[in-house]
Amino acid sequence: MLPSYFADMHIHIGRDIFNKPVKITASKNLTITNILKEASRNKGIQLIGVIDCQSPNVQLELKKLIDQELAYELNDGGIRFEEVTLLLGSEIEVYDENCRGPIHVLCFLPSLVEMEKFSEWLITKMKNITLSSQRYYGSAKDLQYKVKELSGIFIPAHVFTPYKSLYGKGVKQSLNEVFDPDLIDGIELGLSSDTYMADQIKELHSYTYLTNSDAHSLAKIGREYQEIQMSEPSFKEFNYALHQVKGRKIIRNFGMNPKLGKYHKTVCDQCLHYLDSDSTVCPECGSRKIVKGVADRIGELSDHTGEVELRPPYMYQVPLEYLPKLGPKTYKKLLEHFQTEMNIIHHVPYETLLEVVPEHIAQSIIQMREGKLAIIAGGGGKYGSVAES
Structure with a gap:
């Protein structure tokens, strides 16, 4: 049996080597070096995708x-730092003539050589390549072709x-409107x-699903992640897992209960009052600025x-920092006792946790491990929360 590794493939960079902003809304201490140290030493995640490379x-x-x-660079793609492998990624905002609204995509390249070639090409299609998630001027399919040309x-x-x-606003009904499936x-x-x-949604059935953190701070790394069965964490093995080649595959997705997401329910953008999916005016404040929730949008597309x-099974989890009364100390x-978050979340027995933390926190960690935490739903840009027991 192949070994398994934890992977979070969507992490932003806040500042570059010259302390200049990359992702403007991200934390200033979110540098590539700090990300590698945090993933390897504190999170216990063996494969990460940094998407501002x-x-x-x-x-x-x-x-x-x-x-x-x-x-050092691996022969099979990726850069190894201590116990973690970095895959070089880029998040790009696509808005071609077939889009109803902008669409974010993740592009991963095997090595620095390919990423440098990709950057040279993007300079001709983008106004500011030094910043994250920038608007790409061109067709979505041309972007796909370029990514594939660079393996x-x-x-x-x-x-x-x-x-x-x-599906938020990019297409009316199908990914075929914009992309080559x-x-x-x-x-x-x-x-x-x-x-x-x-x-x-039937057209998604043939694809592997990824659950990633979209981290804008060091603490948010590993907010969502997956466990991947592969021979080692590398670009080649990750690609194999996405296409289920030679026994490589994602064996578990770990994600927050969707109710914890900022956009699960339809709400008024002004007062955050929960609304029916077909609402056009908020009865509380009269605003017409309505943010359609993810659950309602999927309901529209459902076939x-x-x-x-x-x-693979989808396991409901939250980061340790979400647990009530679990503060920084x-x-x-x-971490001092059990080394990494992955150890704490997945492996440390209840009795051993009790030697370090109070009973209510140990119980919360076990309830999280078993997907049994009570959740208060979020919406309209406001995260949900874990209910106190």
Whole structure:
């Protein structure tokens, strides 16, 4: 049996090597070096995708790590740093003539050489390549062709989010309106949906689903992730897993209960009052600014009922920081005793947790492990929360 590894494939960079912004809304300490250290030392995640690597200054920092012999490129693609492998990615905002609204996609390349070639090409299609998630001027299919020309991986990102996503506002009904379906390697679900919701849409059944954090801070790394069965964490093996080649595959998706996502329910954008999916005016404040929830949008697109065969289980989890009364001091204490978040979330027995933390926190961790936490739904840009027991 092949070993398994934890992977979070959507992490942003806040600042580059010169302390200039990359993802403007991300934390200033979210540098490529800090991300690698956090994933390896605290999170216990063995494969990460950093999706701002098209920025030349990010590439420069990676080359510096390699020159210092702190990291090295793998023959099968990716960069190894301590216990974690980095895949070089780029999040791009697509808005061609067939889109109703902008669509974010993730493009992964095997090595720095291919990423540099991709950056050179993007310079001709983008106004500011140093920043994250920038508007790409061209057709979606041309972008897909370029990624494949460079032996890359193409994944539509957070596909149901009301803003800047495939089904949110990008297409009316089908991904075929914009993309070549044969050049899509996987589908990222996003924080407000899960496997069971996505499988209501028949055209998604043939794709592997990814659950990623979309981290804008170090703490959010591993907010969602997957466990992948493969021989080692590398670009080649990740690609195999997406297409279920030679026994490589995702064996479990770990994600927040969709109710915790910012856009699960339809709400008024002004006062956050929950609304029916067909509402056009908020009865509370009179606003006409309505944000359609992910669950309601999927309901509009639904053309299938029931589960899809051979889909890996989707396990409801939250980051440790979401647990009521688990503050920074307790979090630090847990790490000191059990090394990584993955150990704490998946492996440490209840009795052993009780040696370090109070009973109510130990119980919350076990309830999280078993997917039994009570959830208060979010919507309209406001995250849901874990109810206190």
